[in-house]
Amino acid sequence: MIFKKLAAPIVCALIVCSSCMPQHHDRIVVASKNFTEQAILGEILAQYIEYRTKVPVERRFYLAGTYVCHQALLAGRADVYPEYTGTALTAILEEKPSGNEANVFQRVKSEYAQRFKLDVMPSLGFNNTFAVIIRGEDARRLHIHTLSEAGKYSPQWRAAFGYEFMERPDGYAGLARVYNLHFAQPPKAMDLGLLYRAIKDHQVDLIVGNSTDGLIQALNLVVLQDDRHYFPPYDAVPIVRQDTIRRFPLLKTALDDLAGKISEDEMRKMNYAVDGERRDTPVVAREFLKSKGLLQ
Amino acid sequence: MLHYILFHQREIGEATLEHIWLVGISILIAVAVGIPLGILMTRKPRLRTAILGSANIIQTIPSLALFGFLLPAPWLGARAERIAIVTLALYSLLPIVRNTYTGIMGVDPAVREAAEGMGLTNGQLLFQVELPLAASFIMAGVRTATVISIGVATIAAAIGAGGLGEFIFRGLAMVNNQLILAGALPAALLALGSDLSLGWVEAGLTPPHV
Numbered sequence: 001m002i003f004k005k006l007a008a009p010i011v012c013a014l015i016v017c018s019s020c021m022p023q024h025h026d027r028i029v030v031a032s033k034n035f036t037e038q039a040i041l042g043e044i045l046a047q048y049i050e051y052r053t054k055v056p057v058e059r060r061f062y063l064a065g066t067y068v069c070h071q072a073l074l075a076g077r078a079d080v081y082p083e084y085t086g087t088a089l090t091a092i093l094e095e096k097p098s099g100n101e102a103n104v105f106q107r108v109k110s111e112y113a114q115r116f117k118l119d120v121m122p123s124l125g126f127n128n129t130f131a132v133i134i135r136g137e138d139a140r141r142l143h144i145h146t147l148s149e150a151g152k153y154s155p156q157w158r159a160a161f162g163y164e165f166m167e168r169p170d171g172y173a174g175l176a177r178v179y180n181l182h183f184a185q186p187p188k189a190m191d192l193g194l195l196y197r198a199i200k201d202h203q204v205d206l207i208v209g210n211s212t213d214g215l216i217q218a219l220n221l222v223v224l225q226d227d228r229h230y231f232p233p234y235d236a237v238p239i240v241r242q243d244t245i246r247r248f249p250l251l252k253t254a255l256d257d258l259a260g261k262i263s264e265d266e267m268r269k270m271n272y273a274v275d276g277e278r279r280d281t282p283v284v285a286r287e288f289l290k291s292k293g294l295l296q
Numbered sequence: 297m298l299h300y301i302l303f304h305q306r307e308i309g310e311a312t313l314e315h316i317w318l319v320g321i322s323i324l325i326a327v328a329v330g331i332p333l334g335i336l337m338t339r340k341p342r343l344r345t346a347i348l349g350s351a352n353i354i355q356t357i358p359s360l361a362l363f364g365f366l367l368p369a370p371w372l373g374a375r376a377e378r379i380a381i382v383t384l385a386l387y388s389l390l391p392i393v394r395n396t397y398t399g400i401m402g403v404d405p406a407v408r409e410a411a412e413g414m415g416l417t418n419g420q421l422l423f424q425v426e427l428p429l430a431a432s433f434i435m436a437g438v439r440t441a442t443v444i445s446i447g448v449a450t451i452a453a454a455i456g457a458g459g460l461g462e463f464i465f466r467g468l469a470m471v472n473n474q475l476i477l478a479g480a481l482p483a484a485l486l487a488l489g490s491d492l493s494l495g496w497v498e499a500g501l502t503p504p505h506v
Contacts, residue, residue, distance in 0.1 A: 031456060035469045060376065062465040064360070064454035068367065072456060075373035193468035215471065275470055 027056040028248060031069050031078035034062040035192045036274050036281075037128065037212055037267065041082035043285035045238055045258070049080070051295055052254035065164055066091045073118060079244040080255075084128055084234035088112065088120070090170040097170035097232040101127070104233055117242045121252075122259035123235040126267050130165070130231050131211040131223040132175070135199060139222040146227040150206075151180040157205035159187040160198050165208050170231060172208075178230045196221075212264060214272030236262070261292055300474045301481070308463070312482050315459040318377065318452060319445045322384035326441055330389050331434060334396025335422065344397070351390040359383065359448045363455045380449065380457035387448055388441035395437025399430025431501040439494040446487040450479065460486075 028049055032042030039061045046057045060078055063069050070092055072078040088108045090097050099107065109120040132147055134157075144150050159181075165171045166189045175181065188204065195207040196215045209216065216223060238255050245252050270288060273279045289295035301308060337344045354362075366372055366379045373379065403426050411425045427434075453461030463479025466472075 034454070034465050039466070039469065060456035060458075062453060062462055062469065063456045064465075068364075068455055071367040071373070072376070075368065077374065077376050077456060191468050193471050196471055278470075278472065 027058055028053070028080065028244065028251065029058045029060055029078040031060040031063055031072050031081040033066065033069055033081070034064055035210070036214065037210065037271050038082060039281050040267075040270050040274060040285055041124070041236065041262075043281050044262075044289060045080055045082065045255075047282070047285055048258060048289055048294055049251060049254045051289075052257065053248055053250040055248055055251075073239065073241055074116060076241070080238055080240045080251075082124070082236055083120075083239045084236055085120075085123075086129070086170060086232040086234035087168075088237075088239070089232060091164065091168050094169060097174070097230075099232060101233040101235060105235060105237070108237075112239065113242070119240050119242055119245060119252075121238040121240060121255040123237050124258055125236070125260040125262045126212065126264040127233050127235050128210050128212045128264075128267070129226070129234050130170075131209050131213065131216065132226070133199065133207050133209050133216060133221045133223055134205060136220040136222045138205065139224075144224065145222075146225040147175075147179045147230075148227050150224050154181040154183055154206070157183055158185050158203075159183045159206040159208075160190055160195055160204040161187055161208045162192045162195065163189050165189075175208075175230055178228055212267045212271055214268060214270075214275040217268070217272060218276035236267075257294065261294070262288075301478055304478060308460075308478055308482060311458065311460045311462060311479070312486065315446070315449055315483065315486065318380050318384060318449050318457060318459055319442065322381045322445055323388055323438065323442055325381065325385040326388035326392055327438060329385070330392030330437075331396050333389070334393045334434075335400065337393070337397045338400045338426075347393060348390075348397075351393050354386045355390045359387070359451045360454060362386070363452065367455065376452075376456040377458070379455060380452035380459075383452070384445045384449055388445055391437040391440040391444070392434070393437075395433045395440075396430065399433025400426045402433065403429045429503055432498050432503070435494065435498040435501050439491060439498060442490050442494060443487050446483060446490065450483055 030042050030046040030049065032038035042059060042061050046059050049055070050057045060072070063072060063081075066083070066087055069078070069081045069083070073081065085101075085104045085108050086097065089095050089099075089104050093108065093111050095107075105120070105123070112118045112120050132150070134144075134150070139145070142153055144153070161172055166187070172187060183206075188198075190198065192209070195209055196213075196219060198204045199207045199221065200219050211223060215221070238258070240251065240255065266288070270284050273284045274281055286295065333347055337347055362383045363379060366383060369379070371378070372382060407425060407429070408421065411421050416424065449457075449459050450461035450464055453459055453465050460479040460483045464476050467475030467477075467479065
């Protein structure tokens with residue numbers, strides 16, 4: 001009998017719970033990928049949108065990569081997330097990594113509008129390119145500054161990259177071809193946050209991070225110059241659903257306000273504040289917005 | 297460490313509630329689907345391989361892959377929580393279905409014959425004899441499913457479903473062990489706590505003479 005008695009409450013509980021799932025027409029959802037800079041940018045977008053539009057903003061940060069964020073926007077789980085033009089070009093549109101800043105931006109903007117009904121907003125002001133990184137002590141001992149110079153030492157090195165970098169058209173395969181890199185072992189793929197741990201602990205000797213990563217400075221690492229210009233530009237741009245802009249026209253104004261507001265150096269400092277000084281992301285974002293006079 | 301958890305207790309508390317909510321709903325769904333499936337297997341032995349086989353196959357898919365598969369799904373994809381709940385419910389099916397089946401099949405044939413001799417209908421046999429005798433087995437399945445789900449639910453943060461996993465991913469991104477522990481410790485405590493309390497329920501459901 002006990003099961004008959006249980007069946008009714010279980011069914012009721014299911015119905016109640018499924019109906020009380022919040023619907024998201026009355027708020028804006030900001031997403032970000034799973035690394036520190038994205039969480040800071042997400043927080044900056046969220047706080048400023050909240051302030052400018054007075055619409056409640058929900059945060060969905062640390063999503064597992066470009067694909068998950070892109071899918072979230074397409075399905076309407078999220079409305080806005082920060083992306084990089086070069087990443088949108090190669091990882092989402094699957095085109096060859098080439099072109100200058102303006103070309104890539106225009107190409108991505110028109111393709112996104114046509115294919116996905118997504119708006120690519122003006123750049124936030126900095127380019128976050130991939131950074132091929134080695135330990136500072138190695139760079140000084142071997143006297144190398146550029147990727148071309150690093151080629152001949154690569155057989156003595158072990159390398160590690162994020163999962164995305166292994167697969168992307170602007171990723172490892174092309175980089176290895178252009179700079180003639182051959183490592184001691186096949187490169188390891190690991191979570192982005194673990195890369196810095198691995199190079200610091202001498203588990204690997206070369207990693208590919210982002211040029212604005214705060215930990216580069218914090219851990220005394222050196223970025224090798226991309227002297228053959230393998231990587232396309234990666235300008236940070238908010239990407240937003242067109243129908244969300246129709247629902248909240250002020251959202252476009254808010255994102256336009258943020259155009260050109262963050263320099264590469266400012267981004268690196270914010271990343272360092274979070275990664276190096278262990279400060280809270282929302283606090284770092286708020287201080288930045290205040291320093292720019294965008295928040296009171 | 298303790299200082300850190302105390303400082304972030306509100307955030308951690310919210311994430312813990314989200315976590316419990318995700319696991320709770322998915323277990324309810326798994327129970328509502330899994331127990332009838334288990335009963336069906338005892339009545340229609342030919343379906344046994346098909347049902348157990350599918351539940352087994354689901355179990356072998358890595359959780360992150362399953363979350364990923366469901367991302368573009370039409371209605372499900374509209375909210376990350378829906379994807380998370382469906383995935384967790386799918387993972388919970390196997391222990392619940394299998395234990396329901398094993399529990400009912402384990403009922404002493406002599407007891408079943410006696411019940412049939414007394415003129416009990418199929419429904420009466422199920423609800424008054426078989427299910428009460430199998431209850432502790434079924435509960436053991438629910439218990440296993442709950443503990444597994446609490447673990448898998450931490451991965452759900454990767455698709456934006458929230459929960460304690462968010463601290464773990466944030467900690468990984470920031471190379472910050474305290475943050476990782478701020479997610480992992482409550483999740484471990486949650487798993488231990490639910491294992492203990494469901495263990496008591498299970499003991500209470502065990503028929504006295506067994």
